[in-house]
Amino acid sequence: MIVIAHVSDIHIGATSSSIDRANAVMRYLDSLPADLDAVLVTGDIADHGVAEEYEEARKLLTSRHPVLVGPGNHDVREEFRRVLLGEPDPGAGPINQVYRSAKAVYAMCDSSIPHRQNPGHLDDETIAWLEGVLEESDLPVFVAFHHPPTLLHSPIVDAIRLQRPEPLAELVARHPNVVAVLVGHAHTAAATTFAGRPLLVAPGVISTLKLPWEGATTPDTCADYDLPPSIAFHVLDDEGRMTTHYRVIQ
Template sequence: MIVLAHISDTHLDEGAQAHGRAEAMMRHLATMTGIDAVVHTGDVTDHGTLSEYAEAAKVLTGPYPVLHCPGNHDRRGPYREGLLGEDAEDGPIDRLHRVTGRDGTEALIAMCDSTVPGEPHGRLGDATLAWLDDALRGAPAGVPMLVGFHHPPLELGIPYVDGIRQVDAERLAEVVWSHANVAGILCGHAHTPAVMRFAGVPLAVAGGVVSTLRLPYEPDAEAIVDLAAPPVVSLHLLGGDAERGWSLITHHRAVTLP
């Protein structure tokens, strides 16, 4: 079994609010045992500057590898330079990771770039979809893959975020349907945890570390953002096997702020 801590939307901006919340989350994760990796599904920084990525590189560390992808608030060039130590070029940031659980089981995690530079909504570009399709085809037999990106590919029933979701998602659905080794999809952007199905697999949206989106059913829904609600981490337990099917169990835990 693989255990992943899934966080999202730290929006680090060199200010105390975002910094303190991200730090509290990472400190909380460091106290947990049995986690194999942390997955961060984007909006790592708020403005995508080099100094914000320097802050992110310092804060988003701990006893586990931290796998991440950009969100609409990130910028590819500085993200590459400040967070990945690469040249600042503007192509999509797609990265494949291999994670090994304590019992020796393995999983692949494809972190994809769903950003459209300069736009709040998302779309997986042709190059990213082709890269994902290749990664799924080339995966070793019996090893499941989780696909991560920032923008949910479905409506969540929240008008504000539905208006800036991932568009043209039927192209992704086609890729997922054509490979039996996709065990689930992880995303962020909504700043509120949610679970649904997409193309026959579980899809989990992580809460926002920096803030929580109010649901239309809550008091003060028109205020949209709740800056006081505690950040939530999703713990995903990936198990099962290729014959009986993969299973993804998701637990949620609110993190107390200092």
Template sequence: MIIAHVSDIHIGGSDESVERALRVRDYINGLPAPVDAVVVTGDIADHALVEEYEIAREAMRYDAPTIVCPGNHDSRAEFRKVLLGETGTGSDPVNQVLRLDGLTIALVDSSIPGRHDGYLDDATIAWLAATLAATEGPVFVGMHHPAVALGLPSVDAIRLTHPDRLQAVLERHPHVRAVLAGHAHTAASAVFAGLPLVVAPGVVSTLKLPGECVLPDDWTEGDALDFAVPPAFTFHVFDGERLVSHTRVVL
């Protein structure tokens, strides 16, 4: 089973954001053998505008089952209206599940309206626990914010807070096989709750490590972003037990 993991397309976040997102989409759709699913871990729009989501909807029209969660640049109401076709204020977390033959993917909403750091509220923790309890077979759990520090100051300052809440749920469900995330704009891997945690690279830009750039004392999240590096995404190869991840740069 092969899963394409895309993240941080930030439509409207740069002059090239749309072209870069379309380049990744066309690469995935043009593969000789289709992927089994596409997971998109947040920051779909850069300013949470309806028109950005309308563009993103086309840029994420993959030829495979697709599941998407919000990030810190997204708005739940506009996300729901345009990408999910739902009406209403949409203030509740956007938690979704995709069930495939041999794998379930549960995406939880780690966004906090009006803030850049992440948190899984009580409703989301309860939803995830119930979903895992009702699911047989392997599960990937994903969200926008990584649950561990990655050595990237601008991201680590706004990562998932209180990750122990997530860890407690995952440790009760040994059929979870991996945790997926975005937010960091760089491909990264770690271990969380005894599981592989894989962070997809950014489509719109790449975040440099401290050794690759110098951050000012009053840095912002954009100071270490490089928009010249080509867009990238991750392939997850899963055999039912073991996960192997490959980062692919799209030239």
């Protein structure tokens, strides 16, 4: 059995409580009595993409569990690389990372568009990189990135979802070892399908996004910062079945 924690949208610097909320999540994970196979953080690490925010995130996003952190639309690739990844001469290319364990492979793709544009995109370099990751192992693969590649029926998020998802869908459909696609960006827990696989959306740490039937009509009125942070636990059992639990962190 594989158990992973899925964390997203911590937005360090967005509010005065952003550090405390992220810290509560990470310390909760460290307090668990059992080891997790991985902790995946799917983007929007910083709110403004500046070095000071990443310095705080670097201190917060530490754990006794393996942690893999990817960018979102609020992140800046160069500062992300320099501060979080420790690259002395950071470039502007996509930040694609892979973590391989004895039981699974975790492919963190960069769906951000430079200059902090809100929609997402997986460029040809990233698709080719992911194809190589999928082809080199028969282990289960979790594909993770920031932007949902399909409609979630949340108009504010749907307007800035992943653009041109067809190459990804074709790639996932060809590789049965992809067991799930994991994303963030929506600031609300959701579960649907993509290319015939589970598409699992992590809730937000910094805030929760209201849905249309809850009164979300504009970006200024949709985010609830009073609700506590939430995360997801994804479980892949020995029969290949995915189960997701969502947990509120008080």
